[in-house]
Amino acid sequence: xxxxxxxxxxxxxxxxxxxxxxxxxxxxxxxxxxxxxxxxxxxxxxxxxxxxxxxxxxxxxxxxxxxxxxxxxxxxxxxxxxxxxxxxxxxxxxxxxxxxxxxxxxxxxxxxxxxxxxxxxxxxxxxxxxxxxxxxxxxxxxxxxxx
Numbered sequence: 001x002x003x004x005x006x007x008x009x010x011x012x013x014x015x016x017x018x019x020x021x022x023x024x025x026x027x028x029x030x031x032x033x034x035x036x037x038x039x040x041x042x043x044x045x046x047x048x049x050x051x052x053x054x055x056x057x058x059x060x061x062x063x064x065x066x067x068x069x070x071x072x073x074x075x076x077x078x079x080x081x082x083x084x085x086x087x088x089x090x091x092x093x094x095x096x097x098x099x100x101x102x103x104x105x106x107x108x109x110x111x112x113x114x115x116x117x118x119x120x121x122x123x124x125x126x127x128x129x130x131x132x133x134x135x136x137x138x139x140x141x142x143x144x145x146x147x
Contacts, residue, residue: 049144057082057141062098067132067143071095074134074143077103077116084132084143085118091125105129 048068057063062075064087071087075098085105087095094109104121105114113121118129135142 049142051137051140051142054136054139054141060100060103064098065143072132072143073098073105074141075116082134082136082141083117084134084141085114085129086132087129089125090120090127090129091123096129 050065050067050072052063052065052074057074057076059076059079062073064071064073066072067084067086072084073087073096074082074084076082087105089096089107089109089112091107091112092109094107096105096107096112096114099106103116105116105118106112107114107123107125110124112123112125114125114129115121118131120126120128132143
């Protein structure tokens, strides 16, 4: 009987360790997104400016690019007028799409609509798209925050 109880004890110990390991892995998998959401974003200085050739943005068209690690868009609604915005919807963080024929941004997740200036036109987004400073230097657009 001692051998049977020893085997049962070994099985219980093994199952306990296995369960603890699985619980630890699942806990880490679920905790990581929460940590990334709550952790402050990296802020970079003036080196975070992005240069885009002016000829890449025709009138009425949008040009998507990455700005400080996030999707952004610059467009030319009128000749010589440039607007740079975040391409992340303020509702749930989906990436907005430019609709040429309507001249507005559309969020594919829940139908949020934004004007070419980033203002909310309809749908669930609570705030407009964040705008970035755009300056013209020679034949390049420089996108970034004012220093």
